[in-house]
Amino acid sequence: MTLSLLILIPLLGGLLAWYSQGFNPNLPRRISLFTLLGSLAYIGILTLTSPLARSSQWLFDESHVWIDRFNITAHFSMDGLSLILILLTLLMGLAALSSAWSEIDKHQGFFYFNFLWTLAGIIGVFLAMDLLLFFVFWEVMLVPMYFLIAIWGHENRRYAALKFFLFTQAGGLLMLLSTIALVVFHYQETGQLSFNYHVLILAPIASPTAIWICLGFIIAFLVKLPAFPFHPWLPDAHTQAPTPASIILAAILLKTGGYGIIRFVLPLFPDAVQFWSPLMMSLAVLSIIYGALMAFSQHDLKRIVAYSSVSHMGFVLLGCFSLNMIALQGAVMQMLAHGLSSAALFMLVGLIQQRLHSRDLHQFSGLWRYFPQLSAMGLFFAIASLGMPGLGNFIGEFLVLVGALEQHASFAVLASLGLILGAVYSLRMIQKSFFGPFQTRGSDLDDPASTVDTEIALTSTSDQVSAKVAPLSKPPTLSSPYPDLSLKEKLTLMSIAAGLILLGIHPQPLLDMLEQPLAQVLALYAITGSAL
Amino acid sequence: MSNHYLPAGILLSTILILLLSIALKRSHIHAFLITGVGLIGACLVQVSLIEAPATSELLFIFTPVNALVSAGLLVILVFLWSQLYHWLDKSDNTNEEYYLLLLTASLGAVSMIASQHFASFFLALELMSLSFVGLIAYSNNNPNSQEAGIKYLVLSAGASALILMGIALIYLQTGSLTFDAVSTNKLQHLASSPLNLTTSGMIFILTGLCFKLSLVPCHLWVADIFEGAPLPTTALLAIVSKLSAFIVLWRMFSYGEWQTDSTILDVIALVAVASMLIGNLLALQQDRLLRILAFSSISHFGYLLIMLLLLEGNASLLNDISFNLEAMVFYLLAYMITLTGTFSVLMQLENTTSIKQLSGLFWRQPLQATCLSVLMLSLAGIPLTIGFMGKFYLVAAAISGQLWWPMSFLVIASVIGLYFYLRIIMIMLAKTESASVPCKLDIREKVTSWVIIITVIGVGTFPSVFADMLEAVTH
Amino acid sequence: MIEITWVLVLSGVLFAIGLFGLLSRRNLLFMLISLEIMLNGVALIFVAASNLHGNVDGQLMYLFILTLAACEVAVGLALVIHIYRQQQDLDVDKLTKLKG
Amino acid sequence: MVSASFIFYVLAIIIVTMTMIILSHALNPRGHKRSNAYPYESGIVPVGDTNIRWNVNYFLIAISFVIFDIEAVFLYLWSLVVVETSWPGLLTASLFILALFIALIYEIKQGAFNWGIRKEGES
């Protein structure tokens, strides 16, 4: 029950949150907070009290019989990679909770139910060592996520939610087919029917179909990642999702794709991966450049961040298929760093939207004047995301590039182009939004027309007119038009920033922790690099 | 006479008693109770027969699989029956005969599931079809119902004629009416009939059964019938009639030499793929719930049809040919359970025909909306629902049989299907302008909804019990 | 003895006539009649085949077909009368309330 | 096998009937102008046409006939082989008859053969 408890806590917390709504509308978010803190505490106690078995890759292992008929087990294992990603999940969950705290005001119980179940699904994905179990969690995390987007999202939420779900489901179906095909071929070759990762990894299948099975897995993960041709769901989903959901999407959900490739694709299909590697690397480079270009041409802040995610996750893909230790470490590092920085950026965009009711770069500029703290944070994270040395993102991208250079120099060179483009769009975003004279156009709150209306209403004696116009807007208080960051928001952003800095200046413990799991992954490949 | 005949016997005597009681004194509650006693009795007996040893007679064959499927069917019928009283009590028709027709239809279905002879198959089929005509046209004052009834009559009679033609040709060729006549008499070609009549006979039968299962080239009018019939009838039609027809199709397939006839296999593969795609594509454009269900059922049977291609496949999971059967039965039952749930919810949401009327249901009646969402997810095959396990079995069997190209269409069709299942959920999530207060559900509706949710999620999450039973039954 | 092929041809023709009638006629009564013709075409094969093989299964099937035909006519007639009373028309093309 | 005498008998019957028709046609008086081109309705001018709405009972009788005549066909067969099928056959036939008998009771109680004046609301 050690590991499954980790999944059960948020599941039960979610149910409790839903149920508690009937008593007090504010109860659900408190319960969620306690649930997340409880999970964190639990995982902390777990890792601190148990002796970290350095000799084995696996820190914890737990297995229950599930579906006897197919020898499917509920098998959970945790190694360094999972541990790090679960920690990321919980921490970013907290960040998302912080942004949800004030933003979500309708149907709170159901919101936190979905929120916690998504997190539980993601934790399950990071822990599941049985392929079917993995698939189940993979799909299960989507349904609550779908609800999050479809109910609490912005103006075009239905379309976005549907697109998100259809894309990931199509990928999921392919994965299901591939999983079963893998198991069937494995069975035919070894006579052992098992969906268990630990069993399958021992004897990678030799059939020529492996290439296609592998492709099925890769596509499923690429959709989630998302890489270039499979990305169209992402900008919509990110844009339309409520901020907490955007944070979860960008910070954690995308990482499951990278995790899947590292955990399953690489060790299970050594030959096929070699075969696909060039194609995948070129896709990665395409994603990097395409994402950056698209980010440059957007004027919706959330879309910019979303496309920058495409670009950044391209590095993860590049790292994964470079097939050496440095690149893999880089990829994981990039995943973490991107998780932190994009979460923070989405949160910031959410804050801006909360205040200005717009995310459109054309609608406002010069925010620095009224929101110095917010803008400073924005500046910091934008720079982090463009890969400023000393921060986590730099380490990740650098390691990936080094690793890729070892494998395919040309790809690395092209990918580094992405770095430059990244700088361009990040700086454009900063420049357009934070600097320059303060103005807002067309946003609800500061619409000149509405101000005029209000004036008319104030001067008019007609009750009708005032009754009609009065609810339109509150008269802006000129002294402090919009509040700057609150303490809670400040705290959250600061801790994320601290995390990024920590990753940037002292990544070594993390890299050490990753070494053993990644070495296991690469054990089947001839080329293995050494840790930095 | 083995005690395998007992469930059908119970049904038959219930029919007679009910008929007599209606003749002597009309009373809705009596009719309801008599039907219930009969159905539950038959159901219990059938469940206890699952473990009984298999026997085969000339007309009927009783295997554990049959027993399981019949038991599943009867359980579903009992479940539907439990909601019938409330539904019928509101209409101003006389209600007693509805139970009568329900019972005759179920008697037909139960005997059809066990038949292994063309004569018994044909009689059972007609018993069922003709009862359905009555059930569909039951609403006295509703012209839609009459129209659906006449359409069903023409369709089913046409289908019967086609099936009969097929049977006649096979009989002419082989001189026997048993399902396995084709395989045993294959070599003994008649001098007087130079044609090879068996293949054409099979195609006739297949076409007829396609009408009964409303598979693609024969899906004419099916949505009209679904929509026009009274709702409980639609449920029965979608569940009882299709389930039994499919079981019979499977048995004909596994007994005759059909599996080795490449023409037939090609036709089936084509029908399967076309049904999957066209069913889902047609459902995309629909705005009315029952039409969506009608078309989605076409595609689900398209998926199931793939299983027929596997019956004689040599590559199979666990090197075990009966795994395919297991997968088929699982999918069939899973789909039927989901469908039953869906219709139950629809029966609770009376007068809801268009999906627009579902708008905002999540905020009005959260329990029902949750229930319907779970069911839609199950139909779409999302994990942790029973529908997913069904799909898992299906895909596992199909991949073991290396049916790659139908599989690829399955993926495409599933994604299309996902779209309209999600659309229903999406509409329920829409916020309604009118601040409607949640309606109070009575205890019956609550219990029904919970039973559905727990079954669909429960079996979907922990399918082991079910799977083990299925494994035991199919071996 | 009449050769079986001729029987086959005759019943095939009957079946085809019935099928054609079913598809082309728009009047419900005629559609029902066409169905009967189809059934009788089939029944002919059963009787002939029964004679050919020297077993009674075919004749049994003939009886069943007869039963079916009777039941179909009974049910169909009932429905047709009902519809006629409601609409004063038996044209199946006018049954178009259910279109989607 | 159909005997020759039967064929001759059939021919003879047909010839006789034809003869009767033709003979009466040949012998009938012609040339009379008749003004009566109307159907007989007790000597008054006919009203309406013959497209009368039939009592629904006629249809019920027709349907009942179809059902019970088919029942009869099965019983014809059974009565041929009562001795061969012995007790099981009798049992089956009794069940069959019982079922149809109950159906008959039902039909009678439904008023299928009530031709008298109906109560309001009965169809």
Next chain:
Amino acid sequence: MMALYEVLLVPTSVLLLLLLCAAWSTWLERRLLAVWQDRLGPNRVGPMGLLQVVADMIKIFTKEDWVPPFADKALFIIAPMILMIMTLLGFAIIPFSPNIQIANFDNALLFILALSSLSVYSIMLAGFSSNSKYALLGAMRTAAQMLSYEVFMGLALMGVVIITGSFSLNDIVAAQENYWFILSQPLGFVLFLIAGVAESHRAPFDLPEAETEIVAGFHTEYSSMKFGMFFIGEYLGVIFVSALITTLYFGGWQGPVLPPIIWFLLKTGFFVVFFILLRAAIPRPRYDQLMRLGWAVLLPLTLLNLLLTALWQLTLGF
């Protein structure tokens, strides 16, 4: 010569005899009715009015052969022919004596049932083709009545079949060597008798042509020989049912001393007279009473008779 006798002579003589009998049974009916009603009846033409039939014949042949312009002509003419043909065909399977029988069918009883079903067509066609309300109403009534009574007429016959195990009339007659089936089938006999009366729509079941209600029923518009054919057909029907009753329940041609054909004619004649007596003795019921009687009383009784016979046959029959 034997062959020629069988092929030509028997059918011809049977046919002629039948037509004569049918014709003279009209005379017989009128005379007998008169006797029972204390009057004379036709007694002017020929001795005891025997030649009345001939006079009627001449009259009917020379009447105007009126085909109404509003009728459907072909069907109008064919309808009476069908009735004649069907009724006459029935006699083909009656064993008049051991060696006087036109055709010996194995399925003679089915043949009879088929013929009686077909004669419904004649009446329906007559009614519909006349295009007259009385005719139509009469035809509907007749058809409904004949159909209703046909169901249990066939079933009533099956009692005899259960005992003999054959549909062949010859077998049935042969099986009555020791005792007549009237002894073992009294209920069956009564039922068949009633059904027979209704099938030949004689009084008291002559509602279809009840003069007082619907003029003449389905043959309102008929005249001349076509009317005559319906008329003769009716009497032929009476004779046929009598012959059938004789064959099935009264041992057919079997009887001591006298030659078989005489026995047969005697028995048949008795039933013809009985039919005429029925007309004189029993009033006509209402139509709905007739239908109810058929379905609600006689049909269940027939089924009961069938089961009892089977039971009897299985316990005592062998």
